[in-house]
Amino acid sequence: MSYVGPDFDPPQPRRSAVRRPLTVAVAAVVVGAVAGWGVWQAVGDSGDGAGGPTGATGPQTRPATTPPASGDPTASGDDGTGDGSGADGGKASPSGSSSAPAATGPLKGKIVVIDPGHNPGNFQHTTEINRKVNIGTNAKECDTTGTTTNDGYLEADFTLDVARRMRTLLQQEGATVKFTQDGDRTWGPCIDERARIGNEAKADAVVSIHADGSGTGNRGFHVILPGSVNEGAADTRPIVAPSRDLGERITGYFVRATGSAPSNYVGGGTGIVTRTDLGGLNLSTVPKVFIECGNMRDSKDAAQLTSGAWRQKAAQGISDGITSFLEN
Numbered sequence: 001m002s003y004v005g006p007d008f009d010p011p012q013p014r015r016s017a018v019r020r021p022l023t024v025a026v027a028a029v030v031v032g033a034v035a036g037w038g039v040w041q042a043v044g045d046s047g048d049g050a051g052g053p054t055g056a057t058g059p060q061t062r063p064a065t066t067p068p069a070s071g072d073p074t075a076s077g078d079d080g081t082g083d084g085s086g087a088d089g090g091k092a093s094p095s096g097s098s099s100a101p102a103a104t105g106p107l108k109g110k111i112v113v114i115d116p117g118h119n120p121g122n123f124q125h126t127t128e129i130n131r132k133v134n135i136g137t138n139a140k141e142c143d144t145t146g147t148t149t150n151d152g153y154l155e156a157d158f159t160l161d162v163a164r165r166m167r168t169l170l171q172q173e174g175a176t177v178k179f180t181q182d183g184d185r186t187w188g189p190c191i192d193e194r195a196r197i198g199n200e201a202k203a204d205a206v207v208s209i210h211a212d213g214s215g216t217g218n219r220g221f222h223v224i225l226p227g228s229v230n231e232g233a234a235d236t237r238p239i240v241a242p243s244r245d246l247g248e249r250i251t252g253y254f255v256r257a258t259g260s261a262p263s264n265y266v267g268g269g270t271g272i273v274t275r276t277d278l279g280g281l282n283l284s285t286v287p288k289v290f291i292e293c294g295n296m297r298d299s300k301d302a303a304q305l306t307s308g309a310w311r312q313k314a315a316q317g318i319s320d321g322i323t324s325f326l327e328n
């Protein structure tokens with residue numbers, strides 16, 4: 001609940017509204033979805049929400065496997081998801097672009113970049129990830145550690161798992177899929193480098209995967225869209241509209257695949273938030289969104305996020321949204 005996170009925009013809270021009957025939230029999403037393209041009609045309301053706001057700043061040391069003493073969201077301010085100019089860093093190989101084996105399918109010829117937020121190694125490389133990088137509007141930390149569940153499941157492990165599941169699904173559709181990191185480097189990349197990877201790949205769509213670290217009771221997922229920014233190295237004006245289209249489709253398909261409700265603490269029940277403070281979005285020149293799949297600090301959301309079966313549904317929903325965007 002605290003929007004204290006340094007990375008979080010003063011959202012348009014309305015949380016009370018959102019807490020209302022799920023139908024309200026769902027209806028809002030449906031409206032949003034329909035507004036863009038009318039993707040689905042039926043929404044299961046399982047009531048399980050998913051994501052939360054990105055929290056404050058994260059722990060500087062890798063969390064123990066046991067639950068932190070306090071339930072305090074060690075969040076991560078995550079969205080920092082950083083991509084950055086990871087100039088130095090644990091770079092190993094240009095992480096991976098594994099392209100699908102000879103693709104045939106509706107997405108043949110399309111390039112999708114998936115950005116698994118954070119890196120489990122960031123906890124051991126605080127000096128490197130705290131270095132400031134230029135995101136156009138200002139300087140911001142290279143990356144953050146990301147958050148964890150109260151039981152110690154790392155956001156960084158979650159993001160990579162969902163990303164890999166997405167890669168499989170998207171390759172089956174014929175897409176060429178590249179990652180900003182694939183567990184193949186010791187930390188990072190920084191947020192500016194994460195953006196650059198999508199840009200240089202000339203990606204048709206980029207999605208940055210996250211899970212939030214907000215307060216208990218804050219539930220549900222939300223998709224973050226780039227706001228219009230034109231300052232320094234940042235000029236998102238050309239990508240605002242297509243990114244919204246991408247984000248709305250992902251929102252709709254995510255609800256459909258997971259049954260999760262949109263965030264009850266940001267986005268006014270729509271599951272969509274626009275931000276201008278994220279380097280990974282500000283520096284992108286190709287359509288890009290972030291998704292916070294759930295709130296790791298809420299036990300009900302955490303139960304989903306730690307489930308492989310649920311992560312498969314999440315991967316399916318996000319991938320379906322991307323596919324819908326690329327086919328239109």
Ligand code: ZN
Binds near residue numbers: 080
């Ligand atoms: Zn994150």
